[in-house]
Amino acid sequence: MENRIENKTEQRRGFLKNIAASVVAAGALAPVSMSAKDDPALIEEPEWGKKLGLPVDKYLYGVPSPYEHNVKRRVHKLLSSGDMYASVAMCPIQDLEGIITPNGLFFNRAHGGVAIVDPNKYRLIIHGLVEKPLVLTLDQLKRYPSESRIHFIECPANGSTGWRAPQFNTLQFMKGMMSQAEWTGVKLSVLLKDVGVKPTAKWVLAEGSDNSHMGRTIPIEKIMDDAMLVWAQNGEALRPEQGYPVRLLVPGWEGNLNVKWLKRLEFGDKPWHAKEETSKYTMLTPTGKAVRYFWPMEVNSVITHPSPDKPWTDLKKGDLVEIQGLAWSGHGTIKGVDITFDGGKNWVEASLKGLVLPKAWTRFSYIYKWDGKPIILGSRAYDDAGFVQPTITEEVSKMGVEGIYHRNAIVTWEVTAKGEVNNVHVRDYKKERESIEKMQKGAKDA
Ligand SMILES: Nc1nc2c(c(=O)[nH]1)N[C@H]1C(S)=C(S)[C@@H](COP(=O)(O)O)O[C@H]1N2
Numbered sequence: 001m002e003n004r005i006e007n008k009t010e011q012r013r014g015f016l017k018n019i020a021a022s023v024v025a026a027g028a029l030a031p032v033s034m035s036a037k038d039d040p041a042l043i044e045e046p047e048w049g050k051k052l053g054l055p056v057d058k059y060l061y062g063v064p065s066p067y068e069h070n071v072k073r074r075v076h077k078l079l080s081s082g083d084m085y086a087s088v089a090m091c092p093i094q095d096l097e098g099i100i101t102p103n104g105l106f107f108n109r110a111h112g113g114v115a116i117v118d119p120n121k122y123r124l125i126i127h128g129l130v131e132k133p134l135v136l137t138l139d140q141l142k143r144y145p146s147e148s149r150i151h152f153i154e155c156p157a158n159g160s161t162g163w164r165a166p167q168f169n170t171l172q173f174m175k176g177m178m179s180q181a182e183w184t185g186v187k188l189s190v191l192l193k194d195v196g197v198k199p200t201a202k203w204v205l206a207e208g209s210d211n212s213h214m215g216r217t218i219p220i221e222k223i224m225d226d227a228m229l230v231w232a233q234n235g236e237a238l239r240p241e242q243g244y245p246v247r248l249l250v251p252g253w254e255g256n257l258n259v260k261w262l263k264r265l266e267f268g269d270k271p272w273h274a275k276e277e278t279s280k281y282t283m284l285t286p287t288g289k290a291v292r293y294f295w296p297m298e299v300n301s302v303i304t305h306p307s308p309d310k311p312w313t314d315l316k317k318g319d320l321v322e323i324q325g326l327a328w329s330g331h332g333t334i335k336g337v338d339i340t341f342d343g344g345k346n347w348v349e350a351s352l353k354g355l356v357l358p359k360a361w362t363r364f365s366y367i368y369k370w371d372g373k374p375i376i377l378g379s380r381a382y383d384d385a386g387f388v389q390p391t392i393t394e395e396v397s398k399m400g401v402e403g404i405y406h407r408n409a410i411v412t413w414e415v416t417a418k419g420e421v422n423n424v425h426v427r428d429y430k431k432e433r434e435s436i437e438k439m440q441k442g443a444k445d446a
């Protein structure tokens, strides 16, 4: 960590010398000027002003402008079971503004389809190693004092489509297995006062009422720390896709632990998942050892503007442009984000925009004057728990190449002279080869 900061200062000095002249403060960012006399959009009265608009009762639940029809979740056949019941609809993170995902665009991962639960028949069972088992209706649950918190949910397989080699040239399919909402519900530490958890309880099994059940076990420390039962998402009831009427929220931890359509919580003294093959993910590391418990999502970031989906093809040499992206960490709060224009040799510091919250997406920004020369653009986030995003080579030496989960290496974009943006990997193959060989040897020795 210390090294990193020293290096950063050194590198930043070198970098600033080179491009300081081309960087201008945000205040100077001006819109492209246009002459009124050749702009038909200014001279002619628009269609929509010549007639009445839609009656206000046309949509009593609003829908986006028809011109925004391209902003939608997308499903790739490589990532689904084919019939779309066990599948994932990816969030268009390249189209989002700020840090909140509109409910209709929240990514949706389901293993047995999206359950449509009747709230009147909904029951939540809390049992096992507790003094007083509870069965709650939805109304009873909502009587507990509520809290609203902003957190991302990220599937640990997010980014797995591109760690071995670039596979997709779209940000949506690369990193769209995550979204962020303001969640409202009750903290489990508050609700559990009513059940009296026994001191012998060490693990909690959470189970959904959908076809897949999605049984997951979670250590009691996390349950008592900041886990919640949530029933609302961005100011309205959870969407069916997010687990209506109630889901478990495990802030910052693997997406799969956030059990939707929650049916029961059972307190026990051992991790059920040790017996259940399918109920947790493990990861093989270069030493040949598998990591069994791997819950928090690592510090991570990606540049959304530009990206393959949001290229700079309409920019002219010398234009000022805002580079933007998202940074997040399941370990804590984002402290900063660095940006490279040369594939990781030099770094400058971006600024964090708006709310900077723990275990939450944080938007970052950097005003840049594009001179039309090709660049290799990337972002590197660091958090208040001391974690720094690794390069692909660092990630491969630590984690090997077998696991598809928890990939958080720096993402790099090649921006061509035409402003096209491509997903590229900046790698040190020699080091990676060595680490793979070490891993294979370790596995043999074990
Ligand atoms: N009951 C249930 N809960 C579930 C799942 C499921 O299939 N069934 N999928 C899990 C997985 S793998 C992820 S990544 C998150 C995705 O949450 P989302 O669909 O709200 O984005 O939900 C988790 N909770």
Ligand SMILES: [Mo]
Binding pocket: 109, 154, 155, 156, 157, 255, 256
């Ligand atoms: Mo997931």
